[in-house]
Amino acid sequence: MSDHGFEAVIGLEIHAQLSTESKIFCSCPAKPPAGRSVSEVKVNANTCPVCAGHPGSLPVLNHKAVEYALKAGLATNCKINLRNWFSRKNYFYPDLPKGYQISQYDKPVCENGWLNIETKAGPKKIRLKRIHLEEDAGKNVHMAGFSMINLNRASVPLIEIVSEPDMGSAEEAGSYMRALHAVVTYLDICDGNMQEGNFRCDANVSVKIKSAKELGTRTEIKNLNSFRFVEKAIDYEMSRQIEVIKAGGRIVQETRTYDASKNITLPMRSKEEAEDYRYFAEPDLLPLVIDPARVDELRLTLPELPEQKRARFVLEFSLPWYDAAVLSSSRALAEFFEKSAGILSSRGLDGKAAGKSTANLLIGEVTRLLNEENIVIGESKLVPEHIADVVQLLEEKAVSSTGAKAAISAAWKSGHAIGTIVERDGLRQVSDSAVLEPFVEKVIAAFPDQVAEYKAGKVKVLSFFIGQIMKQTGGKANPALIQELIKKKLS
Ligand code: ADP
Ligand code: MG
Ligand code: ZN
Numbered sequence: 001m002s003d004h005g006f007e008a009v010i011g012l013e014i015h016a017q018l019s020t021e022s023k024i025f026c027s028c029p030a031k032p033p034a035g036r037s038v039s040e041v042k043v044n045a046n047t048c049p050v051c052a053g054h055p056g057s058l059p060v061l062n063h064k065a066v067e068y069a070l071k072a073g074l075a076t077n078c079k080i081n082l083r084n085w086f087s088r089k090n091y092f093y094p095d096l097p098k099g100y101q102i103s104q105y106d107k108p109v110c111e112n113g114w115l116n117i118e119t120k121a122g123p124k125k126i127r128l129k130r131i132h133l134e135e136d137a138g139k140n141v142h143m144a145g146f147s148m149i150n151l152n153r154a155s156v157p158l159i160e161i162v163s164e165p166d167m168g169s170a171e172e173a174g175s176y177m178r179a180l181h182a183v184v185t186y187l188d189i190c191d192g193n194m195q196e197g198n199f200r201c202d203a204n205v206s207v208k209i210k211s212a213k214e215l216g217t218r219t220e221i222k223n224l225n226s227f228r229f230v231e232k233a234i235d236y237e238m239s240r241q242i243e244v245i246k247a248g249g250r251i252v253q254e255t256r257t258y259d260a261s262k263n264i265t266l267p268m269r270s271k272e273e274a275e276d277y278r279y280f281a282e283p284d285l286l287p288l289v290i291d292p293a294r295v296d297e298l299r300l301t302l303p304e305l306p307e308q309k310r311a312r313f314v315l316e317f318s319l320p321w322y323d324a325a326v327l328s329s330s331r332a333l334a335e336f337f338e339k340s341a342g343i344l345s346s347r348g349l350d351g352k353a354a355g356k357s358t359a360n361l362l363i364g365e366v367t368r369l370l371n372e373e374n375i376v377i378g379e380s381k382l383v384p385e386h387i388a389d390v391v392q393l394l395e396e397k398a399v400s401s402t403g404a405k406a407a408i409s410a411a412w413k414s415g416h417a418i419g420t421i422v423e424r425d426g427l428r429q430v431s432d433s434a435v436l437e438p439f440v441e442k443v444i445a446a447f448p449d450q451v452a453e454y455k456a457g458k459v460k461v462l463s464f465f466i467g468q469i470m471k472q473t474g475g476k477a478n479p480a481l482i483q484e485l486i487k488k489k490l491s
Helices: 063-073 169-189 227-246 292-301 307-316 320-327 331-346 351-372 383-395 399-415 417-422 433-446 449-453 461-472 481-491
Strands: 006-017 088-089 101-104 112-118 122-135 139-142 145-152 157-163 197-207 219-224 252-261 264-270
Touching: 006 169, 006 227, 063 112, 063 122, 063 157, 063 169, 063 292, 101 122, 112 169, 169 197, 169 227, 169 307, 169 331, 169 449, 197 227, 219 227, 219 264, 227 264, 292 481, 307 320, 307 351, 320 331, 320 351, 331 351, 331 383, 331 449, 351 383, 351 399, 383 399, 383 417, 399 417, 433 461, 433 481, 449 461, 449 481, 461 481
Parallel strands: 219 252
Antiparallel strands: 006 157, 006 197, 088 101, 112 122, 122 157, 139 145, 197 219, 252 264
């Protein structure tokens, strides 16, 4: 987006929590037991002297976390630094028990990658500057008049993925964040849960006159934990900066926060106050030396990635690029699609037609339901058989498109089989001329004026008749058949 010759420049720093069993420098659990949420874990239950920062305790690196970071780097075309190291980032904050965060600074584990994103103007390549490993901080819990500190999250492994300032609009930033989210969830190195903050974004935003070579001063909007918030916060921040500059002011480099209820960004702290971290190499850990043979092994274990899946969907099912992009944006949705399509082809239905019809239902009705309840497909009662059954009924013209939606909605709520739902709710489309003929005769008798119009050549009144009959049959009549019957009657 641009405004009066200005354009935006955006770079994102994304934190992804790695879904390892244990923390990055100790053996404490890094996540709640399966099926439980973070809030169900007793406060400070997952802590030990290492992650609680007791003097004299020593960190021991979790190699699973390293492996996950390497996978992220390989999937985003990064160079792997076979010799890299950790650094201390020193600052005071109550949720940081050691008084420093162990992170990576001058030598991150991965550098100089790239990722293709989808934009309205076509695909675009976004460069990644670095991916580094670090530990998360704890959490301050504010009570009435005092605060407590929960260290369950302290030392949970994170990767921070830093892009180059290659995005030019909120749309591109949102698309990049979605693409990266898809990559880490496909790799199964991060659960992608944004509500819990397991995938979150800091957005760096500046504006400049289009023709200017030099970048403008940037602000950083902290901790955006939804795709929509990233887009809205950037849009707001762009127009705020343009207004400041047009009014003759200048942008100060600062950290800002996004207030979603008001849709504005507000200053948090200026850069000068905040960032003198006195980084130095972490003396309690050896440099991290990675065996190149291990990197090659990991490369071979990478799953099919979103971009590859998208290309295959286009080839295999002749899906439009857009449909393939939407389906492959979520691993769960893509797998659901393939299972439904597989069921249909095992029943002997034409793969391509069935594929398109399956994609339509998933992108339309199912996505609508997912958004409405803000859940992912695995959390619903819907299974691939449901969609396969609906597609088959549509192909056989046994349900209308309205009936198909109603059947999916009902299966969504109850999980019951489509066959049962269709019979129970009377969704089967009536394609029996013996049943429909009386309706046709009644309508023709009731609207002599329209019949005259039709006979005078106004073919458009056909849809009037069809509408009348649909109304009388509760939407169950097969519209193609009604049309045929009316034409025959009036010819
Ligand atoms: P720092 O070391 O101060 O954190 P970096 O150079 O690592 O700065 O950049 C941090 C993030 O800010 C990166 O994602 C980068 O792309 C982005 N960035 C840097 N300069 C600008 C700018 N002028 N406008 C927008 N984003 C920027
Ligand atoms: Mg930074
Ligand atoms: Zn611990």
